[in-house]
Amino acid sequence: MEFETILKKLKNVLDPNRFNHSVNVMEMAESLAKYYGADINKARLAGILHDCGKNYKGDDARDYVKNMGYEPDEIEMLQPKLLHGIIGENLAKEIYGVTDEEILGAIRWHTTGKAGMNLLEKIIYIADYIEPLRSFEGIENMRKVAFEDLDKCIVYCSESTIDFILKKGVLLHQNTVETRNYSLMLIKYRKTKYL
Numbered sequence: 241m242e243f244e245t246i247l248k249k250l251k252n253v254l255d256p257n258r259f260n261h262s263v264n265v266m267e268m269a270e271s272l273a274k275y276y277g278a279d280i281n282k283a284r285l286a287g288i289l290h291d292c293g294k295n296y297k298g299d300d301a302r303d304y305v306k307n308m309g310y311e312p313d314e315i316e317m318l319q320p321k322l323l324h325g326i327i328g329e330n331l332a333k334e335i336y337g338v339t340d341e342e343i344l345g346a347i348r349w350h351t352t353g354k355a356g357m358n359l360l361e362k363i364i365y366i367a368d369y370i371e372p373l374r375s376f377e378g379i380e381n382m383r384k385v386a387f388e389d390l391d392k393c394i395v396y397c398s399e400s401t402i403d404f405i406l407k408k409g410v411l412l413h414q415n416t417v418e419t420r421n422y423s424l425m426l427i428k429y430r431k432t433k434y435l
């Protein structure tokens with residue numbers, strides 16, 4: 241599907257705030273892709289589509305993934321918002337005609353991240369966090385670090401998510417913890433030859 245068609249379709253289905261956020265994520269992903277030498281078109285497409293599964297909430301989200309043959313884990317069942325990545329991945333394939341595995345992976349993992357993300361997955365995870373509409377304590381530093389060290393930025397993003405989740409008192413998904421630990425380990429590995 242043509243990029244312009246995808247843009248129009250998304251504008252129709254997403255609420256205006258979500259659509260503006262998606263455009264911002266697309267632009268931020270493009271800047272990061274340029275800086276780190278990733279594929280710019282893939283970054284733009286993954287950025288604009290990353291939240292295309294956001295309209296599925298509660299039982300709609302649970303039913304959607306079950307129909308896909310995906311068995312949600314306990315935390316995803318209790319917090320079905322966590323499913324919008326996998327739903328988005330599927331919609332990107334079925335509705336928007338995306339076949340590229342890197343783009344699909346970046347959409348799938350953008351919410352929690354995971355251990356061992358590839359470059360595009362890291363870019364979308366970070367772009368979602370630091371796009372210009374976001375505002376919270378520490379974001380200026382995150383925006384700066386995003387253009388210095390992707391792994392360090394992911395540590396900051398996942399720690400900020402963990403912080404937020406602890407304050408809110410809701411369940412913390414293991415993938416968020418693994419995202420943080422894995423990125424921190426990558427940084428530590430760089431500093432020693434003994435690990």
Ligand SMILES: [Fe+2]
Nearest residue numbers: 290291350351
């Ligand atoms: Fe999202």
Ligand SMILES: [Fe+2]
Nearest residue numbers: 261290291368
């Ligand atoms: Fe988002």
